Amino acid sequence: MTRAPFGARLAAAMDDHGPLCVGIDPHASLLEAWGLTDDAAGVRSFALRVMEAVGGRVAAVKPQAAFFERHGAAGVAALEEVVAAGRESGTLVVVDAKRGDIGSTMGAYADAFLRDGSPLAGDALTVSPYLGFGSLDPAVELARETGRGLFVLCLTSNAEGHEVQHARTADGVSVAAAVAARAAELNAGADELGSVGLVVGATIGDAAVRAGVELAAVRGPLLAPGVGAQGAGAAELAEVFGGARRQVLASSSRGVLRTGPDVAALRAAALRASGEASAVLR
Numbered sequence: 001m002t003r004a005p006f007g008a009r010l011a012a013a014m015d016d017h018g019p020l021c022v023g024i025d026p027h028a029s030l031l032e033a034w035g036l037t038d039d040a041a042g043v044r045s046f047a048l049r050v051m052e053a054v055g056g057r058v059a060a061v062k063p064q065a066a067f068f069e070r071h072g073a074a075g076v077a078a079l080e081e082v083v084a085a086g087r088e089s090g091t092l093v094v095v096d097a098k099r100g101d102i103g104s105t106m107g108a109y110a111d112a113f114l115r116d117g118s119p120l121a122g123d124a125l126t127v128s129p130y131l132g133f134g135s136l137d138p139a140v141e142l143a144r145e146t147g148r149g150l151f152v153l154c155l156t157s158n159a160e161g162h163e164v165q166h167a168r169t170a171d172g173v174s175v176a177a178a179v180a181a182r183a184a185e186l187n188a189g190a191d192e193l194g195s196v197g198l199v200v201g202a203t204i205g206d207a208a209v210r211a212g213v214e215l216a217a218v219r220g221p222l223l224a225p226g227v228g229a230q231g232a233g234a235a236e237l238a239e240v241f242g243g244a245r246r247q248v249l250a251s252s253s254r255g256v257l258r259t260g261p262d263v264a265a266l267r268a269a270a271l272r273a274s275g276e277a278s279a280v281l282r
């Protein structure tokens, strides 16, 4: 199937709907709060209700694969339904599975999440470069071939990320800066926004500056989890992203999901979060 590159599709979606990605994280506690069972049927109802509320109204959704996988095959089947619902509503789907492995195995992950015809293939996948950036090559190649995108973990929103991401290579460059530089190389030929993005937490304060990561130079999208439940808001987005703010896709899961299960309330929360992100990022 021929489709425009992910970066171009995401840029258009953010222009149309604002720079918000709604995370679909069916935590056990949220399932209980929504009156749903903590099993695959509950996860399915939860996720499809979020899609009903926000499909066609926000730039992207980000199902967190772990919350589906914890319910086995039936949970994974629910994730497949979310991917299909995104396709039907025209909302981009970023599957947050954070895959990363030796190249030969990475090829199999790429087949699962990035190959046309796979029921788990959304529009983009989160990947981990911490087995070496080159180990991601099979995913990079297949994503390019199929017009899909990648978000490579760079500066994550959790405090523990620091010990790996701020470590220095033999050249004195931080690991995060080396990851960002490799992503920038892959985006070199892109017209507007490239298709190889980074994950940069909205909670990291001045860490990009301290790690020498030149966010704008990446020329790809910057997925920014941490908005809402992890404490980041407009001020934090402005601080972290500065001159790269137009590349940012802010991501909020529990901040929106807590307002469910009412569809209208979920939709209102998502639109409010999208408006707040637009005010600072667009």
Ligand SMILES: O=c1ccn([C@@H]2O[C@H](COP(=O)(O)O)[C@@H](O)[C@H]2O)c(=O)[nH]1
Residues within 6 Å of the ligand: 023, 025, 064, 096, 155, 156, 157, 158, 199, 200, 201, 225, 226, 227, 228, 229, 230, 251, 252, 253, 254, 255
């Ligand atoms: O650095 C990262 C990378 C990914 N995440 C994921 O985003 C959501 C955050 O959920 P909230 O409820 O909005 O806190 C979750 O799926 C994480 O796995 C992240 O938080 N930080």
